[in-house]
Every structure is written in C-alpha cells, then in structure tokens.
Amino acid sequence: MSRPGDQVPGEIGAVRTLRVLTYLSKRSRPVSAGTIARDCDIPRSSLYRILRVMERMYFVVHLPEDELWGIGIGAFEIGSGYLRSGVLERSGRPLLVRLTRRTGMVSHLGVLHGSDVLYLLKQTTDEPARPFVTAVGVRLPAHLTAMGRAMLAQLPAHQVRAILWRPGELVTRTGRGPRHLSELREILRADRSRGYSVESSSTTEEVSCVAAAVFDHEGLPIAAVGVSYYDLPSAAEVERIASAVRETADGLTTRLSGTPVRRRA
Template sequence: MGQVPAATRTLRVLRFLASQPEPTSIDRIMRACGLPRSTAYHLLTAMAEEGFVVHLPDEHRWGLGVAAFEVGSGYTRQEPLQRIARRLLADLADTTGQSAHLAVLHGRDVLYVVEERAPGRPPLVTDVGVRLPAHLTASGRAILAELPAAQVRALYPGADAFVQRHGTGPRTLSQLRTLLSDTRQRGYAVEEGEVTPGLSSVASAVLDHNGHPVAGVALTYAEGETASLAAAVRRTATTLSRRLGGPDRR
C-alpha cells in the first residue's frame, strides 16, 4: 500500500474507535488500522490534545473524547434526523396528549432539535435550540445509559461537571452510575422536577446502525401514568432507530 496521508490515518483511527463497544488498547488500534506503534502513539496524542480521544492510563486504553461526540451530535442535528423524527414525534404527542421532544448529546449537555407541543399543556423550557445538562434530563440519561462506562467517566471527570438547577439530581459519578444502571434495568429514563419543578419526563434512546445512542425521545407531563407513557416513548424510539438502521429493541 502506498503512503497514506496523516488525515486518512486519523480518520481510520476515529472510525475504528467509534466501532468499539469500549475503549481499547493501542495494540488493537495498530493492528486494525495498519499503523506502526510510533505513528499510532503520535496520532492518538495529537487527537487527545484536541479532545477527539481520551487516554485512560490506569487501563492502558484509548477511547473517544468529547470532541468526537460533538461531531457525532452535529451530524444528528442535521436535517435528515429531524425530517425522520418530526412526524413520529407529532404522532407521539397526538396519541399521548403530552408534549414530545427529541434531543441529542452535545458535550455534557443535551440540545433539543425537535419539539412537538400538545395543546393545553404547560409551557416547557425544551424549545428547539435550548441546551440543558444531560445528567438532569430524561433524554440525556437515556443517551448516557447507552454509552460505555469509560465514556461516561470521560464526560464527567469531577464534581464540577455536575451542574445543578434546583438542588436535585446526581452530584457525583457514583450517583450518576447508579442512576444510569437503574435506567438500563427499567428500560427507559425518568426525571421528576429536576429540570422544571412540577413537571416530569420519560425518555428512551435512539440507536444508530452501530448501536450507538444518537438521540433521546422524550415526553414531558404534569401528571399521568409513567409506565404507559414510557411504553409509547420506547415504541417511537424503536421505530426511529430502525429507520436509522439501528437494532429493534421491542
């Protein structure tokens, strides 16, 4: 094979890391991408300085960094995802009588990209373009629960990462891990008054063809049966995942 430009090598490393379920060793990266050790190390170091990868020294492994998530979130904010999701969210709002929204992960925040308001429901803070702390929202928790533990740790390295709105919600990585574990066992994420007092939300993650969470579908409500709303949200998220080539999790 001829000389491969540095940009091509970098993109190959990013693509390989994105295909892995968890951070991996430099030896695997070298073999998968056909790189000498010194080249792989220099590429990874430069990518880490820009935030695209993160080094986990205790585990001797490398994984995707926040900047890589921002690039992925930028893709999901493009019109294709919104076009596919808008009709599904409108149907979700119509059938449940509750306001529905779609959010994507952007660093440690979620960014709302689609909003379908149900008539007669209270006003919400989740307008399109609004960013909220992911660990406080149902949409964010649904997405975070589908990420590898090491990626969550990279996003929340210390107590300063846990922004508060009303004095509730997780304040440490340990508390967040417990919350995300409960979310996975339950099959959907919830938040109760942590974004807006008096309002609750339930959400489910949308997965792409790699099983990676690209968005969260949520309903926000003042009262009602969480379980029945959760079932409706999960159906919508599953349909949207299938249309993106993701797995069917019914």
C-alpha cells in the first residue's frame, strides 16, 4: 500500500473520492460539504470538484434547498451488482423453497435496480397456478410492489427521493397505488412500523403480495423476499404469511452478513 507522500496526483484524487463515498455510505442522513471536508480531511476546493463528478455519476445526491450531500443510487446499484453476481441467488434459493412449501404460495427474491425492482428468483408451487408477471428478469416500479416498498421503507427519506424523483405523478399499472411521493411516504411509514409490506392489485389486478427486506452488515436493505397470491386472505392469514416471509428474509440476512437484523423503527 502506498503512503500519502508517495501518491501521484491521480491516485490522490481516487483515494479522496473513495474516502468521500465510504464516509457518506455510513451516514444516516445527508451532511454539509463543510462537514465532509473536515471529517475526510479534504480541501474544500478539491471536495467540490469531487462531489460534482460524483453527482453526475449518481454516486451522490445534492439537496440544494438544504445545501446537503448524501449517498446516491449509483452506489446502491454497485452493491446490488455484487449481489446479482450469484451470491444472493445461491444463498436465497433454498430459503425460498422452504417458504413456498410453508405458505403454499409462489415466492420471489428481488433487488432494487434504479427505481425498479429486479426479480432474481421465483419459486413456484407444486400445484397448477395462474401465471404471475413476476418472472425472473422482470423489472417493475419499486413504489408499486411490496418487495420494492419493503426496501424503500428501510432507506433514509433523501435516498428514496433521489431514487424515485421525477416530474409529475408516479407511474401506475392498474390505476392503483401511490401517485405522489407524499402518499408513498405514508405507506412506507406504515410498512416500516410493522416490519413488512403489503400490496394489492397495484401491479396486477387481483394479485396481492407480502414482502420483507433483507439487510447487509450495515443494516441497509439489499434485497427483499415476498410471496404472491390471488385469493385475498383474512387479516389473521396475512399475519401468518408475513411472519413466514420475515423469518425467511431474516434468515437470508444472517446468511449474507452474519449479523442480527436491524430494521428501522
């Protein structure tokens, strides 16, 4: 490893960029440029150049109203890319098999990919079932799906805004689901409070889903586990399904990170 005095200018810039990225990834909320410069020991003039480049590459997000900087979706997608390399699928497949056997329902595993959920695994039942749109490789808007909401509910508000912000209303598929970020925030608050997400007919008419987030060692959501069904169960049955889904998600968290689950309250 080279010492600071041995580094060439390009290497110094790379080290500083990675230092900023690591620093922001560990912050629970956006911080000012002055705080970043102080804590990362980077001159303010150099820091602003770094931040502007990182912003163009979506590794950081700038909140101009508050003059704050936070981690961006580009950094999140790199982490998801590592999981999509096969680690997540190999670890999650046997757990989905058990979840489907336990609930008698189709189960899924997915990750955030930009503002969408990317479905990585699907475990079907032994019984003939009506088709679902959630095939492996399919992408659906995260704010409409239980799996997407389960992950979004565990992210800081500024990161949710960075992921989903667009002019006008949020997209819909069936005419149901949140149309504005303010409406979505209320849904995410309720999901976060109970520890799982429920969605009904937002992606496909008459199809419902229950999902829970999977976490990394830092307590950030890296994936979600969910089950889908056509028949609308009773409230007690939803609780039973949710319990099985959460246990599966927690089991995958332990497999991947080796640490206890830390959900945001």
